[in-house]
Amino acid sequence: MLELEHIVKAFGGFRAVDDCSLSVSEGEILGLIGPNGAGKTTLFNLIAGALAPSAGRIRFLGEDITRLPTEARFHRGLVRTFQIPHEFHRLSTLENLMMVPAGQPGERLLANWFGHERVRRHEEEVRERALATLEFLELTHVADELAGHLSGGQKKLLELGRTMMTDARLVLLDEPAAGVNRTLLRKLEEKIEILNRERGYTFVLIEHDMEMIARLCNRVACMAEGRVLVEGGFATVRNDPQVLEAYLGERVNEENPA
Numbered sequence: 001m002l003e004l005e006h007i008v009k010a011f012g013g014f015r016a017v018d019d020c021s022l023s024v025s026e027g028e029i030l031g032l033i034g035p036n037g038a039g040k041t042t043l044f045n046l047i048a049g050a051l052a053p054s055a056g057r058i059r060f061l062g063e064d065i066t067r068l069p070t071e072a073r074f075h076r077g078l079v080r081t082f083q084i085p086h087e088f089h090r091l092s093t094l095e096n097l098m099m100v101p102a103g104q105p106g107e108r109l110l111a112n113w114f115g116h117e118r119v120r121r122h123e124e125e126v127r128e129r130a131l132a133t134l135e136f137l138e139l140t141h142v143a144d145e146l147a148g149h150l151s152g153g154q155k156k157l158l159e160l161g162r163t164m165m166t167d168a169r170l171v172l173l174d175e176p177a178a179g180v181n182r183t184l185l186r187k188l189e190e191k192i193e194i195l196n197r198e199r200g201y202t203f204v205l206i207e208h209d210m211e212m213i214a215r216l217c218n219r220v221a222c223m224a225e226g227r228v229l230v231e232g233g234f235a236t237v238r239n240d241p242q243v244l245e246a247y248l249g250e251r252v253n254e255e256n257p258a
């Protein structure tokens with residue numbers, strides 16, 4: 001589904017991603033792990049189109065998307081979750097979902113002049129989809145709550161919900177477990193699993209919570225120094241000497257900062 005071929009991203013003389021190759025198969029939940037500074041977030045930015053690679057190629061569903069802008073990737077179903085933008089905190093949970101679909105007819109001037117009925121019908125559909133999404137996520141009771149007032153875990157569920165307002169095929173989740181309590185974390189995992197199993201979403205998730213990785217991921221890739229060190233099942237990757245060394249190096253550096 002997604003193929004990264006020899007990707008390089010240099011910032012000045014420093015290569016944050018350094019000849020990185022990785023494939024993602026349709027239907028899997030791939031965990032991307034690695035010590036701090038390994039290049040995971042930079043790789044997500046390259047996949048989503050927020051950054052352009054210095055070298056290498058990215059293919060999605062057989063098409064070369066290396067130079068495609070973010071919105072074009074989004075419309076092909078390649079979606080990255082973001083923290084809810086600051087200004088959206090003053091909107092309700094339901095409104096946050098209703099804001100997602102791009103190119104709503106209501107936003108187009110001509111449609112406002114000539115297509116009132118069409119606009120009204122479209123808005124009704126969006127509202128219904130948003131309500132169904134809230135029900136799926138068990139967030140109906142906070143539909144009218146300001147998004148800024150939600151707990152950390154509820155915000156993560158809402159972020160996941162925003163992908164459900166699009167026709168997502170591949171979803172990139174950046175540290176979904178961060179700041180989420182245990183109960184909501186289990187709920188988040190359950191929803192990710194259902195979206196994967198029943199709705200055909202493929203996921204790549206960056207995560208430092210190894211328990212979440214172990215529970216959710218079919219396959220794990222460990223990055224260090226800008227490239228994939230080891231790929232495989234969680235148990236294999238966790239016990240790989242190169243992986244242990246990469247994490248150990250991180251701990252030694254933290255204990256003895258330069």
Ligand SMILES: Nc1ncnc2c1ncn2[C@@H]1O[C@H](COP(=O)(O)OP(=O)(O)OP(=O)(O)O)[C@@H](O)[C@H]1O
Pocket residue numbers: 011015016034035036037038039040041042043
């Ligand atoms: N815009 C930038 N300019 C210069 N260096 C950058 C830039 N973005 C990232 N880096 C550097 O690239 C390296 C990889 O960073 P990145 O955020 O991708 O790592 P990461 O694996 O996501 O780490 P973490 O787990 O801590 O989030 C780091 O050394 C970082 O300082």
